[in-house]
Amino acid sequence: MTDSNSSLRGFDRSLPMALLRARESMMRQFRPMLAQHDMTEQQWRVLRALAASELPLDVGEIADATFLLGPSLSRILANLEGRNLLLRRAGETDQRRSAISLTADGRALFERIAPESEEIYGLIERSFGEDRLSELISLLAELEKS
Amino acid sequence: MTDSNSSLRGFDRSLPMALLRARESMMRQFRPMLAQHDMTEQQWRVLRALAASELPLDVGEIADATFLLGPSLSRILANLEGRNLLLRRAGETDQRRSAISLTADGRALFERIAPESEEIYGLIERSFGEDRLSELISLLAELEKS
DNA sequence: CGGCATTACTTCACATGTTAGACAATTTCT
DNA sequence: AGAAATTGTCTAACATGTGAAGTAATGCCG
Numbered sequence: 001m002t003d004s005n006s007s008l009r010g011f012d013r014s015l016p017m018a019l020l021r022a023r024e025s026m027m028r029q030f031r032p033m034l035a036q037h038d039m040t041e042q043q044w045r046v047l048r049a050l051a052a053s054e055l056p057l058d059v060g061e062i063a064d065a066t067f068l069l070g071p072s073l074s075r076i077l078a079n080l081e082g083r084n085l086l087l088r089r090a091g092e093t094d095q096r097r098s099a100i101s102l103t104a105d106g107r108a109l110f111e112r113i114a115p116e117s118e119e120i121y122g123l124i125e126r127s128f129g130e131d132r133l134s135e136l137i138s139l140l141a142e143l144e145k146s
Numbered sequence: 147m148t149d150s151n152s153s154l155r156g157f158d159r160s161l162p163m164a165l166l167r168a169r170e171s172m173m174r175q176f177r178p179m180l181a182q183h184d185m186t187e188q189q190w191r192v193l194r195a196l197a198a199s200e201l202p203l204d205v206g207e208i209a210d211a212t213f214l215l216g217p218s219l220s221r222i223l224a225n226l227e228g229r230n231l232l233l234r235r236a237g238e239t240d241q242r243r244s245a246i247s248l249t250a251d252g253r254a255l256f257e258r259i260a261p262e263s264e265e266i267y268g269l270i271e272r273s274f275g276e277d278r279l280s281e282l283i284s285l286l287a288e289l290e291k292s
Numbered sequence: 293c294g295g296c297a298t299t300a301c302t303t304c305a306c307a308t309g310t311t312a313g314a315c316a317a318t319t320t321c322t
Numbered sequence: 323a324g325a326a327a328t329t330g331t332c333t334a335a336c337a338t339g340t341g342a343a344g345t346a347a348t349g350c351c352g
Contacts, residue, residue, distance in 0.1 A: 010198055011191075011211060015270070015283060016176070019169035021213060022286040026162045031340085040307065040340095045157075052156055059331060065157060067167060072308050074332055079307085096317050096330045124161070128292045136285045137161060139278060140168040146274045177310085186310090186337065205301060218338050220302055225337085242300045242347050 029124065033116050037109065042068060044113065046076055047102070050086060051110040056099035058091065085109060175270065179262050183255065188214060190259065192222055193248070196232060197256040202245035204237065231255060 011017045027041055034044055049065040050057060057065070063073050077100065080086045085106035091097035102110065125133055157163045173187055180190055195211040196203060203211070209219050223246065226232045231252035237243035248256065271279055 010194070011213075013283065014267075015279065016169060016172045016187075017191075017213065018283050018286040019165055019172065022289050023162060023165040023169065024213070025290045026165065030162070035341090041162075042308065045163075048156070060329095067157075067163065067170070069309065069311095070331065071310075071333080075308075094318075094330080098331085121160075124292075128289055132285060132288070133161060136282075136289065137159065137164050139282045139285065140164040142278070143168050143274055143282065144171045146270070181311090188338065206299095215339065215341095216301065217303075217340075221338075240300085240348075244301090 026124070029120055030117065033120065034113070037113055039109075039113065042066070042072065043076055043080060044117075046073070046080065047085070047106065047110050047113070050100065050102045051107065051114075056089070056101040058097040058099065060097075062100065080106070172270070175266055176263065179266065180259070183259055185255075185259065188212070188218065189222055189226060190263070192219070192226065193231070193252065193256050193259070196246065196248045197253065197260075202235070202247040204243040204245065206243075208246065226252070 034041060045066040046062060049062050081088060084103055086100055087103050088098045088100050091099055180187060191212040192208060195208050205219060227234060230249055232246055233249050234244045234246050237245055
């Protein structure tokens with residue numbers, strides 16, 4: 001690292017940059033744990049979405065839940081399917097949709113990762129403070145709508 | 147879009163996801179304008195960093211200023227150099243570093259984009275409110291340190 | 293001075309982000 | 323029913339994110 005020179009401070013007051021830096025500092029705490037399970041952060045989001053739903057989901061529902069775009073999700077689903085973590089079946093009424101659900105392997109992997117993830121999130125929550133965290137999430141939600 | 151089913155709400159209270167969504171809602175407002183100038187958001191960050199500095203910068207300084215990792219920055223610099231927007235010269239004292247500065251073309255492009263960018267940022271600022279925005283940026287900075 | 297760790301980047305390999313276009317199944321209109 | 327628009331998903335093409343390994347110039351130390 002080189003020392004930062006003061007003529008570049010403009011970035012520090014930029015909201016997009018502040019959001020980027022904050023999120024990166026979050027993910028730095030999760031990624032090593034996920035990597036031990038050969039999971040990227042996006043793959044983990046898909047696993048979570050499927051585990052949270054009793055019924056199978058179609059691609060559009062997973063996209064909405066995980067905030068992933070179609071092309072990324074397409075590749076991620078192919079990857080997870082290849083690892084026998086999820087299963088795709090053709091939709092009943094609409095042949096365009098596919099019903100996607102976790103396999104036993106997928107659910108088992110979710111059960112292993114979930115508590116580790118919760119523990120890290122808990123550490124962040126306690127370190128930052130639940131009140132401020134809740135305040136922050138509210139502001140972010142309002143920003144998204146504005 | 148499919149209607150969201152209530153069993154997937156878990157994501158909404160997740161800070162990493164909230165940060166991702168908020169940032170995406172920001173960038174959606176900037177990207178079309180940048181695309182008109184054949185600029186990605188990251189290329190624009192590099193241009194800004196160089197324009198803000200009187201002296202040439204080396205790669206490490208640009209990386210710190212723009213929050214880009216080495217490999218990404220390497221490719222972006224090659225791209226911008228190929229478009230004659232910036233210039234690399236070998237460092238005086240240390241041959242490993244390169245002194246990077248904008249060309250006349252690069253500076254001209256910066257001057258065209260900067261006011262449009264400022265206008266969009268101003269709209270967001272007024273819409274969200276300067277006080278809340280400032281509060282939000284403070285919280286984000288604290289989160290990054292915690 | 294010569295070996296050796298360090299530093300500043302770059303390159304590689306793989307995964308995702310982003311936009312635009314392709315395609316097939318469905319719906320709508322006539 | 324048949325043509326046209328719409329919808330759900332995928333592919334293509336290019337740019338970036340990420341971790342690991344490679345390379346060349348410096349600095350350190352005996």
